[in-house]
Each structure stands twice: as C-alpha cells, then as structure tokens.
Amino acid sequence: MSAAAILKLQASGFSVEQVSALAELVDTQAATKADVEAASHKLDQKIDAVEHRLELKIGELKSDLEAKFESVEHRLDQKIDGAEHRLELKIEGLDRKITEVNANTLKxxxxxxxxxxxxxxxxxxxAVAALTRFIPVAPIIHQ
Known part of the structure; x- marks a missing residue:
C-alpha cells in the first residue's frame, strides 16, 4: 500500500492499527503489477496451446471430411455409371425391337x-377376258 493511501486513511479517521492491518492484507492478498503480468503471460501461453490443439483438430476434421466427400463422390460416380450403362442397354434393346417392328411392317x-x-x-x-367374249374379234387379213 502506498504512503499516500495510508495518509488518506489516517486522515479520514482510521487508526494506525486499522491502517496497518489493511496494509498487511493488501500486501499479502492483492496482486502486484508483476503478478498480473506473469498471470497474463501464463494465460497467453495456455491460450496459444489450446489454439494450436484446435488448429490440429480442425485440420484432422477437414481431412476426414474431404476423405468422406471423396468416398461419397466415388460411390455416386459408380452408381451413375451403372445407371448409364443399364440405360444404354435398354436403349439398344429398344432400337433392336424398333428395327424388327420396322422390318415386319415393311414385309x-x-x-x-x-x-x-x-x-x-x-x-x-x-375384265379383258370377259370383254373379249362379248366383242367380236375381226379376223386379221394378211396381205
């Protein structure tokens, strides 16, 4: 406790014993500027450590998500390719049937x-035969 603070307390009616007890309490219980700076430094170190661990964890999660997205993308590509192949086979079958129907229709x-x-x-x-019965045929004369 500063001398100015002790004098102010005595001037406002505190006894020497009260001021002394208060000064001892402040000296033993109150943090000094150095104490606050040390605690601040220690807290900064802890925050840095937590931040580092979080960055690592976020990196791991990002890698996991990317792997899962790639896996899902691969499975979807396979399903799409399979569906495309089945559709191509059905279209080929329909083309054959249409060709057969066209050929049969043409026949x-x-x-x-x-x-x-x-x-x-x-x-x-x-009709010609019937007409020839009713129409007399003139003989052809050869000269």
Missing part, C-alpha cells in the same frame, strides 16, 4: 402391295 406392306397388285392384275385379266 406386311410389301405383301399387301403384292397381293393388291395380283388382285388388280387378275381383275384386269378377267
């Missing part, structure tokens, strides 16, 4: 045209 169309042509030719031949 039916050609057959129908052929049949209609035969019917038409038969009708014409029949």
């Amino acid at each position: 039916w169309v050609i057959s129908a045209i052929g049949f209609q042509t035969l019917v038409l030719v038969g009708t014409i031949v029949g």
Whole structure:
C-alpha cells in the first residue's frame, strides 16, 4: 500500500492499527503489477496451446471430411455409371425391337402391295377376258 493511501486513511479517521492491518492484507492478498503480468503471460501461453490443439483438430476434421466427400463422390460416380450403362442397354434393346417392328411392317406392306397388285392384275385379266367374249374379234387379213 502506498504512503499516500495510508495518509488518506489516517486522515479520514482510521487508526494506525486499522491502517496497518489493511496494509498487511493488501500486501499479502492483492496482486502486484508483476503478478498480473506473469498471470497474463501464463494465460497467453495456455491460450496459444489450446489454439494450436484446435488448429490440429480442425485440420484432422477437414481431412476426414474431404476423405468422406471423396468416398461419397466415388460411390455416386459408380452408381451413375451403372445407371448409364443399364440405360444404354435398354436403349439398344429398344432400337433392336424398333428395327424388327420396322422390318415386319415393311414385309406386311410389301405383301399387301403384292397381293393388291395380283388382285388388280387378275381383275384386269378377267375384265379383258370377259370383254373379249362379248366383242367380236375381226379376223386379221394378211396381205
């Protein structure tokens, strides 16, 4: 306790014994500037140590997350590739079926045209034959 503080206490009515007891209490219990600086330094060291441990832990967590993201990305790529392959196979199958249907349709169309042509030719031949019965044919004279 400073001399100025002791004088102020005595001037305000404190006895010498009271001022002495208070000075002893302050001297033994109050922290000095050096005590505060030492505690501050020690606290700074502890904070630095905790900060370092947190940085390490954050680095580990970041690495773990990156590995998990890569794993998920790899699995998704595999699933997408598998789905793409299955779709390609289905499309190829549909292409084959469409080709078969087109070929069968073409066969039916050609057959129908052929049949209609035969019917038409038969009708014409029949009509000509019928007409030749009713129309007399003039003899061809050779000179």
